[in-house]
Amino acid sequence: MxxxxxxxxxxxxxxxxxxxxxxxxxxxxxxxxxxxxxxxxxxxxxxxxKQDLAMAVIDDMSDDWAQGFVAEAFDEALPPIERLDYMVDAIYYWQKAAKSAEGRMPGCLFGNLALEVSTRDEVLRARLNAVFDKASASFHKALEQAVELGEMPPLDTAATATAMLAYLEGVILLAKTRNDPEVVRILGPAIKSIRIELRHPN
Amino acid sequence: MxxxxxxxxxxxxxxxxxxxxxxxxxxxxxxxxxxxxxxxxxxxxxxxxKQDLAMAVIDDMSDDWAQGFVAEAFDEALPPIERLDYMVDAIYYWQKAAKSAEGRMPGCLFGNLALEVSTRDEVLRARLNAVFDKASASFHKALEQAVELGEMPPLDTAATATAMLAYLEGVILLAKTRNDPEVVRILGPAIKSIRIELRHPN
DNA sequence: AGTATATTAGACCGGTCGGTCAAGTCAAGG
DNA sequence: CCTTGACTTGACCGACCGGTCTAATATACT
Known part of the structure; x- marks a missing residue:
């Protein structure tokens, strides 16, 4: 066994x-x-x-993430907004370490796979989509708490959470294309500036 | 001939x-x-x-973009901030049309290729990086003018321009993973909220 | 001990990959 | 008319692809 x-x-x-x-x-x-x-x-x-292997890899990595530094970053003990910075820092150091180890910035496994296979493999696409939804939920929770605590003016927390995730993926994409983790460090913190207002704030 | x-x-x-x-x-x-x-x-x-073909495809598409709706979106006749919305709209309608034609959202050719090949092919990576730099420059110009015209408070225009490009790529990535162009319409406009402050605003 | 079951070993399969090549076709220029 | 060089044709190459299969072997239960 x-x-x-x-x-x-x-x-x-x-x-x-x-x-x-x-x-x-x-x-x-x-x-x-x-x-x-x-x-x-x-x-x-x-x-x-091979497809089943890919599924398993996605699940495996997703679990590691959830139990690893995503859990740390989105620790409820931290002030909500600091969680965002924690997340950016974690990505930066991770990518930097990976680059000095392998010479190349690997980027985000999920983002990489998503763009590569999602036009061709519905099953994998759906799985990757679920991973993103889950990640977005962590941002959402942090934002809800930030608003609740008055650390942020009210906003469309669900949409903004997804927007923040998108921004992170985009930053990683650009950093990978430049093969330079510093892009994450420089652009990452601007994640806090992203806002989507409530539709009907009446 | x-x-x-x-x-x-x-x-x-x-x-x-x-x-x-x-x-x-x-x-x-x-x-x-x-x-x-x-x-x-x-x-x-x-x-x-095949690599040479890819290079040619990248250049070809890049030229079409530059002469096509990127030229329209970043037309200097438009107020700088409206150019951002124009760009988002153009992407939205394009992806939506592509999806109803092929059934799948293809996303951004450059982003797709970047994540797929940039760990493996230095030449293509460099070319794609140049495409992004060029795109970023359009954003940069718009931001500079926005600040100049007082439509935006002063900020690090160069970094913010790159951040905005990253955001767009991220939004397209997420939309492709969801296979839903509406993501672009909903998240896209938040591009205007992204800000990176000047380092030493003294 | 004996038997069923999980696991391993690695040869093998048809098909496809990027790329080569020799033999041509064809239009332009002298 | 003949040569030149750009272009086309399609057979061919070795390597590799994801996946199958049979036989051997280790393990677990009765």
Whole structure:
């Protein structure tokens, strides 16, 4: 039981790293197997298809995020607005570390996959969409609390939360294209300036 | 001369459509040739490699943009801030039209390619980066004029311009993942709320 | 011990990939 | 008329793709 779990985890971890560092299409199952020290037959014992592997990778990373620094950043002990800065900082240091390790800024796995596969694979698209919804919910909660505490004037918290997530993804996209994490540090904090007013504030 | 130019243009137009609608890796040269009614040998007469084709597609699209609705949106006759709304509207209608034609929101060709290839292909990455720089410059000019005209309080126009571009790309990314152009219409206008203050406003 | 089951091993499959190449077609210029 | 060089044709290449399959092996239960 520990052996197979280990094998599956090794596949998952390797796939995640490769998908994140390159792309879905560019990484073959053979390469994943070689790097994970697993044979093809074993791979297809655990994952029925490459698509299923991708699903598992998305879920895996999403869980790690939720339990990792997203949980830290959106800790309710922090003042709501500081959570946004925490999130930006976390992304900055992460991407910076990844770049000095691999030489390239990998960007956001979810964003990368979303743009690559969402015109071609409904199942993966839906999954990625759910990940974004979940992320947006964290922003939403923080904004609601910020308004409640009077730290922010009232606004359309749901729309603004999504807008903030979009901004982060956009900043990461640009930073990756420049291959320069500093873009995140410089542009990131402006996330706090984004506002969408209430439609009918009567 | 008209024949060969036609062939090259047909390849370019077909490749652009396919790359935009799907992805770089997912579209093969054979498919492009078939759809463009061109033989493989002819293809390689005009383009030394798939990478060269991608470069040409990027340049082609970039030119069309610059001469097309980017030129319209950033027309100096328009009040600077209205140019931002014009840009958002243009993207919205474009994506909406594309979706009703193909069933899927293709998103931004440059953003798509950037996330897909920039960890793997320095040449394409640099080209895409240049496209973004050029786009950012349009925003920059608009912001400078807005400040000059007193329509906006002073701010770090260069950084804010890049932030606005990032925001747009992020909004398109999210909209594509949702496969819903309405995201652009709802989140887009908040581009005007983004601000990065001057570092040393003393 | 014996048997069922989960896992591993790795050869193998048809198909596609980007790219090459030799043999031509064709129009323009001398 | 003949040569030149741009363009086209389509067969061909080795490599790799995702995925299958059979046989061997480790593990778990009775």
């Amino acid at each position: 520990s052996i197979n779990a280990d094998t599956k985890d090794r596949i998952l971890a390797t796939a995640r790293e490769l998908f994140h560092g390159r792309s879905y299409a560019d990484v073959g199952i053979k390469e994943i197997c070689t790097l994970a020290n697993v044979q093809k037959g074993s791979f297809y014992h655990f994952f029925p298809s | 008209s024949i060969n130019a036609d062939t090259k243009d047909r390849i370019l137009a077909t490749a652009r459509e396919l790359f935009h609608g799907r992805s770089y890796a997912d579209v093969g040269i054979k498919e492009i040739c078939t759809l463009a009614n061109v033989q493989k040998g002819s293809f390689y007469h005009f383009f030394p490699s």
